[in-house]
Amino acid sequence: MANFAKSTVPRFSVEVFQNEHLPEEGREVNAIVTVTSTGGGTTGGMPIPAIPAPAPAPDQDGGPSPGAAVVIMVDCSGSMDYPPTKMRNARDATAAAIDTVRDGVAFAVVAGTHKAEEVFPGEGRLAIADPATRARAKDALRRLRADGGTAIGTWLRLADRLLASADVPIRHGILLTDGRNEHEKPEELRAALDACAGRFTCDARGVGTDWEIKEVTGVASALLGSADIVADPSDLAALTADFTRMMENAMGKEVADVSLRVWTPLGAEVAFVKQVAPTVEDLTDRRAEAGARAGDYPTGSWGDESRDYHLCVRVPAADVGQEMLAARVSLVLPQPDGGLPAPLAQGLVRAVWTDDMVASTAMNPQVAHYTGQAELAQAIQQGLDARKAGDMDGATAKLGRAVQLASASGNEDTAKLLAKVVDVVDAATGTVRLKAKVAEADEMTLETRSTKTVRVKK
Incomplete structure (x- = not known):
């Protein structure tokens, strides 16, 4: 896409949430990467290179409008x-x-x-x-x-x-x-x-x-x-x-074509990359190679907003006491002249092997939450598919699990939509009964909005 002026580039920040501890011979590292952009012309204390662009036309409030x-x-x-x-x-x-x-x-x-x-x-x-x-x-x-x-x-x-x-x-x-x-x-x-x-x-x-x-x-x-x-x-x-x-x-969008770049060291590989907030979107198959052991995943256009991504990396097995950088996650912006993309922000994902079972088995709250939100979206889809296929037992089990996950995570909007498709007996255990009659609009609304997630409660 075309050039943009320096003033249209917001500031980006990256936060990584993970349990970096793995048991001996453990190989799978999970992290939630929170990306936040706010209006401005610099990122991480470093100015974004100015790129010539036509002068933007004034917007209705008299200020410059991003192209x-x-x-x-x-x-x-x-x-x-x-x-x-x-x-x-x-x-x-x-x-x-x-x-x-x-x-x-x-x-x-x-x-x-x-x-x-x-x-x-x-x-x-x-x-x-x-x-x-x-x-x-x-x-x-x-x-x-x-x-x-x-x-x-x-x-x-x-x-x-x-x-x-x-x-x-x-x-x-x-x-x-x-x-x-x-x-x-x-x-x-x-x-x-x-x-x-x-x-x-x-x-x-x-x-x-x-x-x-x-x-x-x-x-x-x-x-x-x-x-x-x-x-x-x-x-x-x-x-x-x-x-x-x-x-x-x-x-409200200010910058386009931002990519999430994931670099992994020799012997490590990306298992998956998923956007998990505000909606679930699997980006794994959209990887574009970006040099040795690095790949870019598209994130689209950004304004003032925040999104969460779930990164899973497989690392080589190691002995207790060893540690390594499992991945480096960067936000990068392509340059119109074909030069090296401009870095916007960066976060690190680590792996530390330990024999402390408490440390290695604890699940990070953000990882646990979004794992549940992804399962929630899948359970809704599978439950509705089973219902359409006449598999009422399968539909009851999957939609009951969805009710349980929505209740546990505080996803009230999805819980309300589920309640139009099933009668909830006990949300905590996922005990439900399929409604005999469901309005087509209610079923379609639940399916269409099934991938919408809620963020971790502070």
Whole structure:
């Protein structure tokens, strides 16, 4: 992506939480890596090298706006007309999101059916946000009509072409759909996601209950965005609030393409890297080699925020009394000239072998918590899959375990969603009964939000 000015780079910090003690011959080291970014132009006391960039346009508050481009993709397939309020509310929610686009930000609106059409500004380009262009964009929205099929891959490819025309660091998409991707093959959507990955981030939303969860969450996962459901398409307030929140979040991003770089010494290897807060996302297979014994894992765009990552490293077995650096975790930022990435922050993961059983068997609270949160997400998915397959005993066992984990970790939002699918007899033991009747919207909401986690209680 494009250059950015020094003033757009926040400060990054890295904290490592782990039990560094291993039993004799122990080989697996687990750590939670907390990455936090706050606004500023230096990191770790070291200035980020200034990189020439066009002067940013002023935002609506008169201050500089970080270079950003946003494309909103609105499902305009025929199903959006059932009921008619669905299309109308989608237009109104998109208009509210456009009102949130800051002056100087490049943006466009795409109508998605079995093809993709740029409805504003047109001619394969982006508009620069100001009062006049926002008004014209909202006028274009009023002309949107529901007709045609659904081919999400074509929407994403058009968004990619539009975003690629902008010389900005932050490129983001927002995608709204109400139906299944019936007018292209699964492999075509997969190819589109592979082509767009790393080029822009994207939030995806499903409206109503006729869309495919794995398609919407798959878009968000591949493009490092968020996925959620607006179950009631007639609830304009909920849809508008969600669209506005997504756009405000996009406007808050300050730096793109930050990677989590993990270096391991000779004989050690990364078992997995997972984002575990605010959502669970396995990054292991997205590793890009970064020199001898180092690999980069994409984290997307950052504003003022904090995220947690679970790193598991396998080290060579060693004798009691020995210690080693198991991994060095860094945040790095690529340079537009192809030079060495700029380091933003760093943390160390250690291994110390001991014959003290108390020390070696104690689990770090952060590691224990997020191991449970990852299991919670998996238990929900497995429980719902078993329920759909008619395996009621399996569904009861898995969803009961999910209730137990949600209760123990204080994940109240997930606990409330589970209570709409099962009758909780005893949360502490995970004793539940499957509800005889479950609203489809409740089941879809639970599945869509199953990967959302809570942080360790202080």
